[in-house]
Amino acid sequence: MTNLMRIRKASAMRVRLSVSVGCTAAIVLAAACSAVTVPGSGPSGGPKVKSSGPITVAVVPKAVGFDFWDSVRKGAQCAASKMTDVKLQWDGVTAETDVTGQVNLLQNFLTRQVDGLVYAATDAKVLAQVTQDALSRDVPVINIDSGTNPQPSNVPVFATDNIAAARKAADLLADALGPGAHKVAFIPFQPGTVTNDQRTKGFKEGLAKHPNLTLVAEQSSSSDPNTALSVTENILTANPNLDGIFAANEPGVVGATNALNQAGKAGKVKLIGWDASPDEVKGVTSGAITALIVQNPFRMGFDSVNAMMQTVRTGQVASSEDTGVAFVTKDNINDPHVQAILQPSCVNPPA
Amino acid sequence: MGWQGRRVPSPGTWRHRARSVVSQLAAAGTVLVLFIYLSLASDAFITANNLINIGVQSAVVAIIAIGMTIVIITAGIDLSVGSVAALSGVLGALLVVNYGVAIPLAIIGGTAIGAVAGMVNGLLVTQAGMAPFIATLGMLSVARGLVYIVTGSVAVSGTPPEFKVLGQGRLGALPIPVLTLVLVAVLGHLILTRTKLGRYAYAIGSNVEAARLSGVPVKRYLAIVYIISGTMAGLAGMIAASRVNSGQPNFGIGLELDVIAATVIGGASLFGGEGTVVGTLLGALLIALIRNGSVLLDINTFYQQIIIGIIIWIAVFWDQYRRRRAAAR
Numbered sequence: 255m256t257n258l259m260r261i262r263k264a265s266a267m268r269v270r271l272s273v274s275v276g277c278t279a280a281i282v283l284a285a286a287c288s289a290v291t292v293p294g295s296g297p298s299g300g301p302k303v304k305s306s307g308p309i310t311v312a313v314v315p316k317a318v319g320f321d322f323w324d325s326v327r328k329g330a331q332c333a334a335s336k337m338t339d340v341k342l343q344w345d346g347v348t349a350e351t352d353v354t355g356q357v358n359l360l361q362n363f364l365t366r367q368v369d370g371l372v373y374a375a376t377d378a379k380v381l382a383q384v385t386q387d388a389l390s391r392d393v394p395v396i397n398i399d400s401g402t403n404p405q406p407s408n409v410p411v412f413a414t415d416n417i418a419a420a421r422k423a424a425d426l427l428a429d430a431l432g433p434g435a436h437k438v439a440f441i442p443f444q445p446g447t448v449t450n451d452q453r454t455k456g457f458k459e460g461l462a463k464h465p466n467l468t469l470v471a472e473q474s475s476s477s478d479p480n481t482a483l484s485v486t487e488n489i490l491t492a493n494p495n496l497d498g499i500f501a502a503n504e505p506g507v508v509g510a511t512n513a514l515n516q517a518g519k520a521g522k523v524k525l526i527g528w529d530a531s532p533d534e535v536k537g538v539t540s541g542a543i544t545a546l547i548v549q550n551p552f553r554m555g556f557d558s559v560n561a562m563m564q565t566v567r568t569g570q571v572a573s574s575e576d577t578g579v580a581f582v583t584k585d586n587i588n589d590p591h592v593q594a595i596l597q598p599s600c601v602n603p604p605a
Numbered sequence: 606m607g608w609q610g611r612r613v614p615s616p617g618t619w620r621h622r623a624r625s626v627v628s629q630l631a632a633a634g635t636v637l638v639l640f641i642y643l644s645l646a647s648d649a650f651i652t653a654n655n656l657i658n659i660g661v662q663s664a665v666v667a668i669i670a671i672g673m674t675i676v677i678i679t680a681g682i683d684l685s686v687g688s689v690a691a692l693s694g695v696l697g698a699l700l701v702v703n704y705g706v707a708i709p710l711a712i713i714g715g716t717a718i719g720a721v722a723g724m725v726n727g728l729l730v731t732q733a734g735m736a737p738f739i740a741t742l743g744m745l746s747v748a749r750g751l752v753y754i755v756t757g758s759v760a761v762s763g764t765p766p767e768f769k770v771l772g773q774g775r776l777g778a779l780p781i782p783v784l785t786l787v788l789v790a791v792l793g794h795l796i797l798t799r800t801k802l803g804r805y806a807y808a809i810g811s812n813v814e815a816a817r818l819s820g821v822p823v824k825r826y827l828a829i830v831y832i833i834s835g836t837m838a839g840l841a842g843m844i845a846a847s848r849v850n851s852g853q854p855n856f857g858i859g860l861e862l863d864v865i866a867a868t869v870i871g872g873a874s875l876f877g878g879e880g881t882v883v884g885t886l887l888g889a890l891l892i893a894l895i896r897n898g899s900v901l902l903d904i905n906t907f908y909q910q911i912i913i914g915i916i917i918w919i920a921v922f923w924d925q926y927r928r929r930r931a932a933a934r
Contacts, residue, residue, distance in 0.1 A: 318758035319854040348749060349858055445906070474906040479760075479849040480856060484662045488900035491655040492647065505855070508760070512849050516773055532762045533851055 303569040304369055308339045311562050312363040313555065314356065314373035316400065318346040320504055321531035322551050325598060326398065329555025330372070332600035337563055343368065350444055350477060353377040360384045364391060370562040372396045378403035378448045385409055394565045396572065398554045400448045410574040412558040414549040416452035417459070419579045420502070423526050423547055424460025426581065427498045428467060430524040430544045436497040439471040439489045441482060441506040453502045453528070470496065475506040482509020490517050497523060504529040507546075511537045530582060530596050538587055546582040552598035553577045631923055632871050632887035635916070639894050647901040655897070657780055661848075663893030664782035665690075665841045667886055669860070670867040671793040672837030674885045675830050677868050678797070680810040680877025681730065681737035683834040685744035686864055687857030689722045690842030692748045697843050698761040698852030701768055708767050712843050719839015720832055722748055727828030741831075745861070752854050761852030772847030782844050789837065794882040806830060810877025866913060867892055870920040874928075891916065 313330045315323035327344050334342040343363065347355035356376045363371060364387060371388050375381035375397060382402040388395045389406065401411040427438060440457060444450045461467055471489045475482035482505055490496060490513065499514075501507040507527035511534070514520040520542035527534055530548040537543035554577045561572035580595050587596075594604040643650040669686045676683045697715025700706040706714065722744055729740035774781040797803035805826045808816040817823050846852050871888030873880030892913060899909045 317855075318753060319756075321759055324757065324759045348753065349855070471900070471903050473900050473903070476906070478855060478858070479851075479853050480665070480845050483849055484658075484896065485900055487658045487662070488655075488897050491649045491652065491658060491897075492901040492903070494649065505853070508849055508851065508853075512773075531760060533760065536762075 304566050305568070306339075308341060309369045309563070309566050310341045310343060310366075311370040311372060311559060311566070312343040312345070312360075312368040313398075313559065314344075314360060314363070314371070315346040315398075316356070316374045316376050317348060317350040317352070319348060320529075322504060322529050322549070325551035326374075326555035328598060328600070329552035329557075329603070330559045331555075332552070332603060333556045333559035333563075335600065340559075340563065342559070347376070350376055350447065353380050357381065357384055361387070364388055364393060368393065370394050370396070370566050372398055372558045372562050374399040375402050376400075376447065394562065394571070396558045396562050396565075398558045399551075403448075408571045410561065410572045412554050412561070412575045412577055414554075414579055415576050416449055417456035419547050419549075420453040420456025421460035422579075422581065423453075423457050423500050423502075423528070424464060424467070426526050426545045426547075427500055427524060428464040430526070431467070431498055433466065435466050435468065437470045437493055437495060438467050438498040438500065439473075439486075439493065439496055440469060441473060441475050441485065441499065441501040441510060443475050443477045443503045443506050445474055450502065457500055457502070467498070475501070475503075475509055477503065477505045479505040479509040479512070482506045483513050484509075486510045486513035487517070490514075490519065490523075498526070499523060500526045502528050504531050504534065507534050507537070507543065511542050514542055535582075535587070535596060538582060538584055541584065544583070548580045548582050548592075548595055550577045550579070550595055550604055552595070553604055556603055629872055629881065629884045629887060631920070632884055632891060635870075636887055636891050636894065639891065639898065643894065643898045643901065647898070649901055650898070653778075655901075657778075657783070659890075659893050659897050660783040660786075661780045662897065663889045664780075664786040665845050665848075666860070666863050666867055666892060667786050667889035668789050668841040668844070669834075669838050670864045670871075670885045670889050671789055671882055672834035673864050674868045674871070674873050674880045674882060675793070675797065675803075675806055676737070676834045677865075677873045677875060678806045678810045678877060678880045679827060679830050680813070680875075681827070681830065682741065682865070682875070683723075683726065683831065683838075684738065684741040684861050685722065685726060685748055686834065686838040686841075687860030688745045688748035688752065689719050689835055689838040690845060690860065691752045691854060691856045691858075692722065692755075693719045693839035693842035694846030694856055695752055695756050695761050695852035695854055698764055698768070698846050699755060701765070702761055702763045708765070708770070711768075712771055715843045715846075716836060716839040719842065720836040723832040723835015723838070724828065726835060727831035730831060731824040731828050737831075749858075756852065756854045758854055760854060762850075764850055764852075766850075769847055769850050772844045772849075782848070785840070785844065789840070790882050790886055797882060802826060802829060807878055810879075812878075863892055863913075866917050869917060869924075872920075872924065874924060888920075 315326055331342055334340045353376045371393055382404055385395050385402050395409045397409060397411045399413050442450050442454050461469060470493050473485040475485060486509055499510055501510045510525055514523055524544045527543050527546045530546055534546055538546055557575060565571055580592055582592055586592050594602055598604050649655055673683055693715040696718050697711045700711040700714050701708055726741050726744050729735045730737050772782055776784055805821050808821055809823055845856055867888035868885045870891055871884030895912050896909060
């Protein structure tokens, strides 16, 4: 077994060497590798088992700087704090669009020989190569929030079902607006990213079920609240009788809320948002935001690190998990199960 | 192209004035054409509300761009403005939220942080002898890192409603960001046209050796120029934070590109020695108009980027064309 592992390691190292020789060679090799893969097993077999001793797990979000990813961090750290001999390495790039930066960061973690890699892919296709790279070094991988394309069968995804939840956003908007014809706007955040495109797809599928809702504007916030603010102001100018907005992530919601407040249209234009930063929660209580679709990032971090530990200790690959969403409104915001999601703590982790 | 064969009329002379006027006319013409087009294409465009929005939306970029104009006139560049604006915004918000500092003081504090960052840039350029591109590129990274450290990479929220005054308040009918911009623009214009600092800035940018030989304290004035740029970034960062009533750690990523675009469209030359506040204001207005108009007409975000890029090309091509003709004469 150990001999076999050594051989695997050596072959993994040879792969690394050719990678440094040239990109083309690496791509050819990777293609060759995946061509001979036996279904159900990784390119070089299962993850290496480390049944005792200290373990380092790297957790890499899409970007640092958002409440969402900070909750992932808290969940991951909470999980690590309940185990012995686990060291958590949390690091991320500063913009969700910095795909190359994330590739480099992950490769550096692999070079530092972490025992497990938990990460959210900023780009499904590009990052697939990094996952392959990790697996060929026998480093187990778990994706959180966003997976890769292709998604290897031995790399589970711990994520929100974005399409289903965004479909629900259209339902919430339709409920809030009631019968009759209504004009709605959509504020996506980063066209081209999987999460963004899934929410767009889900929302538009949802809208199709409500023919009384017409989508009159679709403008991206580039995940910047100030951009979202300007964009919303301009959408309101272009459509003075706008009835509803769906903003698909935190910066978009923060910007849209401010725009509605400044235009004196808070509560009149129904705003459905996503995520739950303190400012967004305040918007729900004040009535500026009709409903928030809230994911469970704490659980994403908590469950994925726990699963990674299992994998490193036993060699058992975990199965994928839908970490679920909650729909937070003024009416249910004080419910204990909603509060556990909004204010997650290691003492009272959300289910 | 380049430094050789370039004859820059000394500032204040008739030819220099004429050249910057021509450059501004081009920008003003484009603004006018776009203005007319948008008022025909969209009913909502010429409304008091929308015009005020455009003013407010251009204020942050324009204020920083005025500082940048002075830097570019000296043949320098300040790439750190976006990060510095974010640093000022989050620190200003933190002062209020965590330390209970009075809001006017916090605004001054946040702006002062920008000045300090600008001073470091200035020292790196003048004392350490670094190229401005490199010195401020370093600051771009350092300031952004500091932003994430002090905020723990989470938006600073919980600011009281009064925090909104700077970015959302109005004095009569006029929004405070626009009034602030007017004040900054008048000051900037006076500095460039009426003060020693302005004259020296043009002199340094036109020919640094000649300026030095004629007794201009180049290092001191260069340092001052970067401090001004940092201060403007700080002030604009506070306005941006106030507009969304929170300190946003990811604010201003890539903002330096819009700012540099505004100054270049306005006729500033990256080779130094040229640029005006009026031109820069027009450049910033043009960018805000493109963004505003694109949303009014529901044009895809990506096309907006292309349009701005093409306008930069046209502005610079026009500038070089004039330059070649002037040199050939």
